[in-house]
Amino acid sequence: MSDKISVVMVDDHQVVLDGFMARLVQEPEIEVVGTASNGLEAVEIVGQLLPDVVLMDVSMPIMNGIDATRLICEEHPGVKVLMLTMHDNREYIMKVMQAGAVGYMLKEICANKMVQAIKTVNQGSTYFCESVTQTLFTQEVVPSAQKPNPLSRREESVLKLVAEGHSSKKVAALLGISYRTVETHRQNIKHKLDLHSTAELAKYAIDKGIIH
Incomplete structure (x- = not known):
């Protein structure tokens, strides 16, 4: 039985998947066991592979990452979902947390912090990158009618x-x-x-x- 942290990566852009996998392939404690290009594929692949951690994009065709996260967390509560996205606004972050994700980081994150995030959520903790933490604690909640x-x-x-x-x-x-x-x-x-x-x-x- 492998001691490596098994990871499934979900993103609708192949070049993004390739880039993330290149970051993780040299990491001895992590193994990417599968990929998916939309939320529906992600739900199916996670059901088959039952990875430790899922790196999930938010905006994707067929099924978005938030809906996929909700299904995965309902069906496989032992799987940790870590959102990896370009969106850093409060609404996205709150929706992601409500769906059951245990972490949120932006795609610009450096390789070392990505590895740290995967290890952190795998151990049962939550992980937010610095800019997301800042967004959560500094953005004002704007009434709906005034939102841009x-x-x-x-x-x-x-x-x-x-x-x-x-x-x-x-x-x-x-x-x-x-x-x-x-x-x-x-x-x-x-x-x-x-x-x-x-x-x-x-x-x-x-x-x-x-x-x-």
């Missing part, structure tokens, strides 16, 4: 067309991007806004003056 629009320009363009009733295929044609890219934007928009249906997206777009 969290969407990128491209996401706002997609939201406008979706809210106007266009299909993903039509949105792709109008914006000159792929259907898959539109679907990814839709998932990211829903996740950022914590909305779950096209009707809710339309209401948000009207409320924010994105469509009239």
